[in-house]
Every structure is written in C-alpha cells, then in structure tokens.
Amino acid sequence: AQSVTQLGSHVSVSEGALVLLRCNYSSSVPPYLFWYVQYPNQGLQLLLKYTTGATLVKGINGFEAEFKKSETSFHLTKPSAHMSDAAEYFCAVRALSGGYNKLIFGAGTRLAVHP
C-alpha cells in the first residue's frame, strides 16, 4: 500500500528565507508523487509532480522538489519565501485501489511566512 508522511504540521519562515517542506513516501511500486497547495477556503492547486525521468522537478511559483529513492523522500523547496506562499501544502502519492488510480494525501503542512 502507498502512503505519505509529512514531517512538521507547521513551518514558519521569514520572508526571503529558504522554504523546506518534508515528505516521505512508502510505495511498493515506482511512485507517482505530487505536491499541492491549498489557500483558505479553496480547493487544491497542483504545484508539481514526479512520474518518471528527471528526479529534480520544477513547479509553479518557484517551487521545486527532488525525488530521492534511497531516502524515500520528495521534499519541497523554494529558495526565497514570499508572503503569498503562506498556505497549506499537501504531499500525495498515487495509489491503485479498486481498479482506480487515486491520490493518497499526507496530513498537510501549514506554511507561515513572516515579514
């Protein structure tokens, strides 16, 4: 079975500082991994995804993530935080269940950005 664990339910950084949101996965098959962002009272927006190929994935809004099989990790980073990055971030892995591909989400990490 597939699962993801997000380390740290809350992360706080200063504006301009490095953002690092941690995600570890468990999967019995080569994983498809995703990062989504959720702003208050809104749905989820896809930041980036890893399927196959290049292990460093670049996404929208300056975010990127690196797939490390040896560490079973898919951490999300951004070199310089903006105030507008404050939101909830979810890591997800694709799972096959009941004949359907579906997403299994982590518990989420709330990012706060301080001036």
Next chain:
Amino acid sequence: GAVVSQHPSWVICKSGTSVKIECRSLDFQATTMFWYRQFPKQSLMLMATSNEGSKATYEQGVEKDKFLINHASLTLSTLTVTSAHPEDSSFYICSARAGTDGNQPQHFGDGTRLSIL
C-alpha cells in the same frame, strides 16, 4: 485550462434536509471524478470515485445511502448529502481527471463549505 467549477461554495441548511453539490469540468471531459471531505485543519479524505456512466466506488466507512453520487455526463458530477445532520458539516471538495489510463492529473474545484444547523 483544466478548470473545475464547484457550486455552491457555501451552504447553510437545517438538519434533516438534503443538499446537492455540483462539480463541473469546464474545458475538458472528466472521465473520472473524485469527492473528498476535509475537516478543519486536516487532510483530504477520499469519499468516493466515479466514472462517467457507472456507479460510484465508495471508500470504506462512507455511507453510500447518505452520500449519493451521480456522474451522468463527462462534465458533471453531483454529491447529494441526504438527511443532513450537524456531523455532516464539513468542507467538501471535488476533483476531475481526464483520460482513461489514470495518468492525467486531478484538477480540483474550490470546495463547498457545508454547515448544518
């Protein structure tokens, strides 16, 4: 592209009534649609998966008679919460996916906040 519209965005109703939430894919054909429930400050919990023209597949523990899902066309799915009670109050989010091989990304609606008095 790939816009999913969810309506209504907020609904308040009395206990015992039924509430219908719509999820529409505006610029693509959604072969598969997903319904999630999210409690405050928690992650998304998948409730059910539906393919157009087929019965929905419900996750374990989700009452199919309570949460009726219809996916009658490639652009519309509905979730009806029947005889709603305060414990059904939550944030409900739909997502839609094109294609048949499961490799396309899911696109999410903006959610519906349901409050049952």
